[in-house]
Amino acid sequence: MNYCREIVENLYYVGADDHRIDLFENIHPLTERGVSYNSYLLLDEKTVLVDTVDWAVVRPWLENIEMVLAGRSLDYLVVNHMEPDHCAGIEEIALRYPDIQIISTEKALMIMTQLKYRGIEGKSIIVKEGDTFNFGKHTFTFLEAPMVHWPETMVTLDLTNGALFSADAFGSFNALDGRLFADEVNFDRDWIDETRRYYTNIVGKYGAHVQDLLRKATPLLDKVKFICPLHGLIWRKDFDYILDKYVKWSTYEPEETGVLIAYASMYGNTEEVAQLLAGLLVRKGITNVVLRDVSRSDVSWLIADTFRLSHLVLASVTYNLSIYPKMLAYMEDMKMINIQKRTVALIENGSWAPTAGSLMKEFLNSMKQMDVLNEDLTIISAITESKFIGLEAIADNIIDSMQK
Ligand code: FEO
Numbered sequence: 001m002n003y004c005r006e007i008v009e010n011l012y013y014v015g016a017d018d019h020r021i022d023l024f025e026n027i028h029p030l031t032e033r034g035v036s037y038n039s040y041l042l043l044d045e046k047t048v049l050v051d052t053v054d055w056a057v058v059r060p061w062l063e064n065i066e067m068v069l070a071g072r073s074l075d076y077l078v079v080n081h082m083e084p085d086h087c088a089g090i091e092e093i094a095l096r097y098p099d100i101q102i103i104s105t106e107k108a109l110m111i112m113t114q115l116k117y118r119g120i121e122g123k124s125i126i127v128k129e130g131d132t133f134n135f136g137k138h139t140f141t142f143l144e145a146p147m148v149h150w151p152e153t154m155v156t157l158d159l160t161n162g163a164l165f166s167a168d169a170f171g172s173f174n175a176l177d178g179r180l181f182a183d184e185v186n187f188d189r190d191w192i193d194e195t196r197r198y199y200t201n202i203v204g205k206y207g208a209h210v211q212d213l214l215r216k217a218t219p220l221l222d223k224v225k226f227i228c229p230l231h232g233l234i235w236r237k238d239f240d241y242i243l244d245k246y247v248k249w250s251t252y253e254p255e256e257t258g259v260l261i262a263y264a265s266m267y268g269n270t271e272e273v274a275q276l277l278a279g280l281l282v283r284k285g286i287t288n289v290v291l292r293d294v295s296r297s298d299v300s301w302l303i304a305d306t307f308r309l310s311h312l313v314l315a316s317v318t319y320n321l322s323i324y325p326k327m328l329a330y331m332e333d334m335k336m337i338n339i340q341k342r343t344v345a346l347i348e349n350g351s352w353a354p355t356a357g358s359l360m361k362e363f364l365n366s367m368k369q370m371d372v373l374n375e376d377l378t379i380i381s382a383i384t385e386s387k388f389i390g391l392e393a394i395a396d397n398i399i400d401s402m403q404k
Pocket residue numbers: 081083085086149150168230231
């Protein structure tokens with residue numbers, strides 16, 4: 001007996017939760033709250049499965065499909081995205097339902113073939129932007145969504161019931177654990193952090209492509225009644241809330257005025273400076289301050305906070321005449337993901353040849369629209385009374401830049 005819930009008449013959620021995965025894409029740590037792989041099944045004159053799931057949950061997902069089909073066969077599979085966390089079930093479906101037709105973009109078929117799935121030969125129907133396909137009462141239309149999150153991606157709108165199958169867009173970490181709709185949780189309290197961490201680390205690099213998709217989808221928005229992503233909760237109200245987040249994230253605008261102090265400290269001296277700066281900011285009225293040790297915080301959390309907040313302080317010890325490796329890794333990730341439009345203050349530490357500050361500045365200058373503040377600070381081993389004055393100047397400089 002599995003968990004299948006009707007979203008709207010004749011459209012069912014048939015996906016499954018995964019609480020055993022530790023690393024999403026084998027890189028991003030998941031919390032104990034896990035992740036869901038979403039898949040949807042429409043019962044019309046024809047039966048239509050929308051996307052498959054990760055191999056880890058194929059068995060419960062197949063049981064869900066069988067339960068909802070209740071003896072019917074499966075006529076069509078719509079493939080919106082070919083990353084294996086969503087397409088690993090294709091071969092199993094093609095072998096179990098040999099008469100199935102697989103609807104996808106041409107690039108998706110190419111990847112399907114590259115992945116050597118058996119049973120897909122002669123079953124493909126290629127669709128392009130704006131094509132429509134009728135299954136009885138329901139008509140689907142397809143919008144290409146390249147790089148949201150892979151080049152083959154499309155999103156599919158059911159013009160009859162208003163379900164937008166949005167692929168990775170609007171997805172989130174966290175398993176559903178019995179819930180289905182975003183309005184069944186306190187989203188802003190319990191889900192937004194993992195939704196941001198998912199978006200920024202998985203899709204964050206492709207802001208321009210997300211913008212293209214949002215632009216293309218805007219004329220269709222009045223037809224959308226449900227946003228059904230491939231991970232996380234389904235949206236059926238409050239679209240403005242999540243759309244506003246997507247506009248900010250995809251244009252790299254911060255959500256909040258606040259400061260992320262990311263520090264790299266070997267023996268606690270640079271950490272002490274970071275702590276003192278946090279205290280100064282709070283005493284001066286800036287309470288939205290987050291401290292993160294780059295050696296302790298996974299980079300996915302650093303990236304998520306960098307997207308969220310307007311200001312960034314990078315405080316790094318010098319290591320082998322370079323930026324501390326964990327700090328450098330974070331900065332390289334920021335650059336790879338295209339983070340921009342942030343105001344940054346720099347603090348370096350070095351006991352005999354501090355170089356981290358100038359190297360960080362050089363690195364930031366190679367990124368887009370990173371505004372490096374004039375006030376910076378060099379610590380020689382440990383902070384002194386005279387250097388504390390410089391730290392106060394950094395705090396004032398940050399606060400001044402917030403008021404511009
Ligand atoms: Fe959840 Fe790009 O796959």
